[in-house]
Amino acid sequence: MTLHYDRFFPQAVNKALTNEPPGSWIPDVPENCIRFNAGYPAPDLVPLAGLQEAVVRLIDEEQDLPLQYLGSPRMEGLRQSVQDRLRFRGISLSGAELMITSGAAQAIDLVGRALLGQEDWILVESPTYMEALEIFRNYTDRITGIPVDEQGIQTDLLRQLLDKNREAGRAMPKFVYTIPSFQNPTGTTMSAERRQQLLQLAAEYDFLIVEDDAYGELAFAEPPVPLKAHDTAGRVIHIGSYSKVIAPGVRIGWIAAPQRLIxxxxxxxxxxxxxxxxxxxxxxxEKLDFPLHLETLRNAYRARRDLMLECLEQAMPKQVRWLVPEGGYFVWIDVPGTDTGELLTKALQLGVSYVPGKYFFVEPADGKSLLRLSFSYVDLEQIRLGITRLAKAIAESD
Amino acid sequence: MTLHYDRFFPQAVNKALTNEPPGSWIPDVPENCIRFNAGYPAPDLVPLAGLQEAVVRLIDEEQDLPLQYLGSPRMEGLRQSVQDRLRFRGISLSGAELMITSGAAQAIDLVGRALLGQEDWILVESPTYMEALEIFRNYTDRITGIPVDEQGIQTDLLRQLLDKNREAGRAMPKFVYTIPSFQNPTGTTMSAERRQQLLQLAAEYDFLIVEDDAYGELAFAEPPVPLKAHDTAGRVIHIGSYSKVIAPGVRIGWIAAPQRLIxxxxxxxxxxxxxxxxxxxxxxxEKLDFPLHLETLRNAYRARRDLMLECLEQAMPKQVRWLVPEGGYFVWIDVPGTDTGELLTKALQLGVSYVPGKYFFVEPADGKSLLRLSFSYVDLEQIRLGITRLAKAIAESD
Structure with missing residues (x-):
C-alpha cells in the first residue's frame, strides 16, 4: 500500500507545491561552459587564506566555545561589525534592531513568514530577484510587479496602482520588496528622488518597504544611500549579506528593522x-581592512563590467540593447524578437550560459526577450570569449 | 509617530507571538556555576584539531568551491556518510529520501511548516523536548502530551485517547512526535514492544510519526533499533543530527522520510x-574512524552517567527519585513537594544549574517537582561538586 502524502499537507502547503519547484531557474551548465549565469563572487576574490587562518585562530583561542550552542563572544563581534558598517552608511541601530540570518535568503523568508497571510498583497519590482519571488509565492499568490527603468522602480506607476486600489476600496499592499542599488537582475539603481517618493508613498498608503541591499556596497562610483538611512518613520526592513563581499558559502546575512519586527x-x-x-x-x-577590501572588490568588478560592456559594443548586433550598471554583478540585456529561454540551448552548446529573463518576472512572458549576464564570477578572458559565443548564438538563432 | 507593527502581522502570527518567547527556558547562569542545564557535548570531546585540519585541507584542495553557492562535491560526501550511518542502523534510503538541514531544530521546524495548519492536532510525549514544543506552538495550539514511563510513550493511554476521539467523530492527530531513544528530558528508551505498538497505531489510526533520534547513537549498552528501521508503511519521519556526536555549532542535521515529504x-x-x-x-x-569515535563518546558519557547516579545515591534525601538512562545526556529527577522553578534560584546561588521540569510539559504545572540534569557538558569533578550543591539546595528549601 502506498500512502498519499498530499492529504497530510494543509491547503496552503498543497497550493504552494503547485508553484515551480525550488531552484528551477538554475541551468544545467556543462563543464567548461562560461558561467555568465552565476551571481557568485569571483573565485580569486574569495578570501581563502583569510578564512583558513580565521578558523585556526578562532579554535586556538576559544577552543570549543564557537562549536557549542553557547556560542562565542565573537558572535557579538559579528553583530558589532555589521552595525559599524551600517552606521558608516547612515543607518544607526540599537542591538535590538539587528538580527543575523543564514544569508539574505533566510532573511527574506522570515519577512514572508512574519508578515504574509494567504490573502495579503505585495508588490515587487518588475523584474526582480527570482529567489525572492519563489520565497514570497510560498506565502501568497497576490504579487504584482511594478516596472523598473534606469531610475529604479517607477514610482508614478506605483502611485497610480495604489490610487486605483484605494478608490476601489481594496486593501493596500503589505509591503514593497525592492533592490534599490545595483538591482538584481537589471543592475539599475533607484535615484535619490525616487527613493524619497517611495518612502513618501509608504507613509501615505501605509505599507512597509523591504529593502534588499545585497549589492549596495559594490559601487563603481559614488555609493548610493540606503532607503533605511532615510527611514524616520520606521517603515523600512533592510536586508544585507556578506555573500557578495566575502563568500556566499558562509551564509551570513542580516535584517535591520524596528525592534518589534525583529x-x-x-x-x-x-x-x-x-x-x-x-x-x-x-x-x-578582525584582521581585515574592510575599506581596502571593498576597494579591491570594486576595482575588480568595475574592470569586469567595463570589459563586458566593451565586448558587447563590439560583438552584438545592432538591435541588442543593455543597461549600464554602476555597481553590483549584472548586465541586463534585451534581444528583441528572441525567446531567451530557447536561445539558452544554443548558447550552452556554444559554451556560454546566462539566466533567461522569464524567471525574474511575475508574468514570465514579460521577460521573453531579456536575459541576465553576471560579470562577477568570470575572469577577463572568459568575458571576452563568452560574449563572442553569446553573439554567435544570437546570430545563429535569427 | 510610532507605528504599531502588530497590525501588519497575520492573525496566526499574532497568535504565535502570545506564546512564551523563544529560549525562555534558558537560565541566566552565573560564571563558575556548574552547568547541569547544558545539553551540550563535553568540551574535551569536541574535535577541535580535527575540524581545524578539515577546514585547512578543504580549502587547500577545493579552493573557493565550498565557499560558493555551487558548493563542493563534499556536500554529496556528507549525504553519503549520513546514508551509510543510517544503513548501519537498519535504515536504507535512496538519495531522494534524505535532506541535510541546519541542525535538528530546522528539521523539526520544516516538519511543522509542511504538515501543520492551525486546526491540526498533534501528540507529543509528556514530557518532551522544550524546543520542539516551542516550534510546534508556532503552528498550532492543539498539542496533547502522552505520558512517558520507563518503557517510553504509554501506548495503551495513546490508544485510549485515539479511540475516544474516533468515537467522538473527531479528526485524528497529524503526527506523534517522539524521541524514542534516550529521551530528552527523561533519558528513557522506548521498548521494542512499544515501538511495534506505536507503528501499529499509526497505521490503524492513520497518522505519521516524527522520530527525533538526536541521541540514538549514544547507547551505553546495546543500541536501540530506530522506529524508521521498521517503517514498512512509510509513516516515519526520522530526524538526526551531528550536534551530539560532533558539535552543535556546525549546525548539521537531517531528515530521512518518504520522497514526497522531503x-x-x-x-x-x-x-x-x-x-x-x-x-x-x-x-x-573522511579522516575519522567513526565507530571508534562513537566508542570514545559512549565510554566518556557512560562514566559521567555512572558517577552522577552514584553521587545522587549518596547525596540525595530519601524522597528524591530519578530514572536511570541507558544512553544520551540526561538524568530526570523528581523532588516531591518541591517547586523546581523556585528551587533554581537557590541552586544558582549555590553554584549549580539545571532545567526545571515545567518547560518540558504542554501543561507546565505537570512538571512542577521535576528537573533535568545533563551529565554531558560537565567533567567528573564538576559532577561530584554539582550534585553536592544540588542536594544542599534541596535540603535548604525544605
Whole structure:
C-alpha cells in the first residue's frame, strides 16, 4: 500500500507545491561552459587564506566555545561589525534592531513568514530577484510587479496602482520588496528622488518597504544611500549579506528593522544560531581592512563590467540593447524578437550560459526577450570569449 | 509617530507571538556555576584539531568551491556518510529520501511548516523536548502530551485517547512526535514492544510519526533499533543530527522520510545550503574512524552517567527519585513537594544549574517537582561538586 502524502499537507502547503519547484531557474551548465549565469563572487576574490587562518585562530583561542550552542563572544563581534558598517552608511541601530540570518535568503523568508497571510498583497519590482519571488509565492499568490527603468522602480506607476486600489476600496499592499542599488537582475539603481517618493508613498498608503541591499556596497562610483538611512518613520526592513563581499558559502546575512519586527522574525527563526560560521567570519573581519577590501572588490568588478560592456559594443548586433550598471554583478540585456529561454540551448552548446529573463518576472512572458549576464564570477578572458559565443548564438538563432 | 507593527502581522502570527518567547527556558547562569542545564557535548570531546585540519585541507584542495553557492562535491560526501550511518542502523534510503538541514531544530521546524495548519492536532510525549514544543506552538495550539514511563510513550493511554476521539467523530492527530531513544528530558528508551505498538497505531489510526533520534547513537549498552528501521508503511519521519556526536555549532542535521515529504520540506527550506560547514564536516568525517569515535563518546558519557547516579545515591534525601538512562545526556529527577522553578534560584546561588521540569510539559504545572540534569557538558569533578550543591539546595528549601 502506498500512502498519499498530499492529504497530510494543509491547503496552503498543497497550493504552494503547485508553484515551480525550488531552484528551477538554475541551468544545467556543462563543464567548461562560461558561467555568465552565476551571481557568485569571483573565485580569486574569495578570501581563502583569510578564512583558513580565521578558523585556526578562532579554535586556538576559544577552543570549543564557537562549536557549542553557547556560542562565542565573537558572535557579538559579528553583530558589532555589521552595525559599524551600517552606521558608516547612515543607518544607526540599537542591538535590538539587528538580527543575523543564514544569508539574505533566510532573511527574506522570515519577512514572508512574519508578515504574509494567504490573502495579503505585495508588490515587487518588475523584474526582480527570482529567489525572492519563489520565497514570497510560498506565502501568497497576490504579487504584482511594478516596472523598473534606469531610475529604479517607477514610482508614478506605483502611485497610480495604489490610487486605483484605494478608490476601489481594496486593501493596500503589505509591503514593497525592492533592490534599490545595483538591482538584481537589471543592475539599475533607484535615484535619490525616487527613493524619497517611495518612502513618501509608504507613509501615505501605509505599507512597509523591504529593502534588499545585497549589492549596495559594490559601487563603481559614488555609493548610493540606503532607503533605511532615510527611514524616520520606521517603515523600512533592510536586508544585507556578506555573500557578495566575502563568500556566499558562509551564509551570513542580516535584517535591520524596528525592534518589534525583529522580535517577530526571531520567533520563527528556528535553526538556532550558526555559531561556528558566525564566529569564523567575525575572526576573519578582525584582521581585515574592510575599506581596502571593498576597494579591491570594486576595482575588480568595475574592470569586469567595463570589459563586458566593451565586448558587447563590439560583438552584438545592432538591435541588442543593455543597461549600464554602476555597481553590483549584472548586465541586463534585451534581444528583441528572441525567446531567451530557447536561445539558452544554443548558447550552452556554444559554451556560454546566462539566466533567461522569464524567471525574474511575475508574468514570465514579460521577460521573453531579456536575459541576465553576471560579470562577477568570470575572469577577463572568459568575458571576452563568452560574449563572442553569446553573439554567435544570437546570430545563429535569427 | 510610532507605528504599531502588530497590525501588519497575520492573525496566526499574532497568535504565535502570545506564546512564551523563544529560549525562555534558558537560565541566566552565573560564571563558575556548574552547568547541569547544558545539553551540550563535553568540551574535551569536541574535535577541535580535527575540524581545524578539515577546514585547512578543504580549502587547500577545493579552493573557493565550498565557499560558493555551487558548493563542493563534499556536500554529496556528507549525504553519503549520513546514508551509510543510517544503513548501519537498519535504515536504507535512496538519495531522494534524505535532506541535510541546519541542525535538528530546522528539521523539526520544516516538519511543522509542511504538515501543520492551525486546526491540526498533534501528540507529543509528556514530557518532551522544550524546543520542539516551542516550534510546534508556532503552528498550532492543539498539542496533547502522552505520558512517558520507563518503557517510553504509554501506548495503551495513546490508544485510549485515539479511540475516544474516533468515537467522538473527531479528526485524528497529524503526527506523534517522539524521541524514542534516550529521551530528552527523561533519558528513557522506548521498548521494542512499544515501538511495534506505536507503528501499529499509526497505521490503524492513520497518522505519521516524527522520530527525533538526536541521541540514538549514544547507547551505553546495546543500541536501540530506530522506529524508521521498521517503517514498512512509510509513516516515519526520522530526524538526526551531528550536534551530539560532533558539535552543535556546525549546525548539521537531517531528515530521512518518504520522497514526497522531503520534496515538501525542500520547498520551504529557504536558507540555501550551508556549503562551507557541510563540506567541512564531510572533510572531517573522511579522516575519522567513526565507530571508534562513537566508542570514545559512549565510554566518556557512560562514566559521567555512572558517577552522577552514584553521587545522587549518596547525596540525595530519601524522597528524591530519578530514572536511570541507558544512553544520551540526561538524568530526570523528581523532588516531591518541591517547586523546581523556585528551587533554581537557590541552586544558582549555590553554584549549580539545571532545567526545571515545567518547560518540558504542554501543561507546565505537570512538571512542577521535576528537573533535568545533563551529565554531558560537565567533567567528573564538576559532577561530584554539582550534585553536592544540588542536594544542599534541596535540603535548604525544605
Amino acid at each position: 522580535e517577530a522574525f526571531d520567533w520563527f527563526k528556528k535553526d538556532l544560531n550558526a555559531s561556528f560560521v558566525q564566529a569564523t567570519v567575525a575572526a576573519y573581519l | 520534496e515538501a520540506f525542500d520547498w520551504f527550506k529557504k536558507d540555501l545550503n550551508a556549503s562551507f560547514v557541510q563540506a567541512t564536516v564531510a572533510a572531517y568525517l
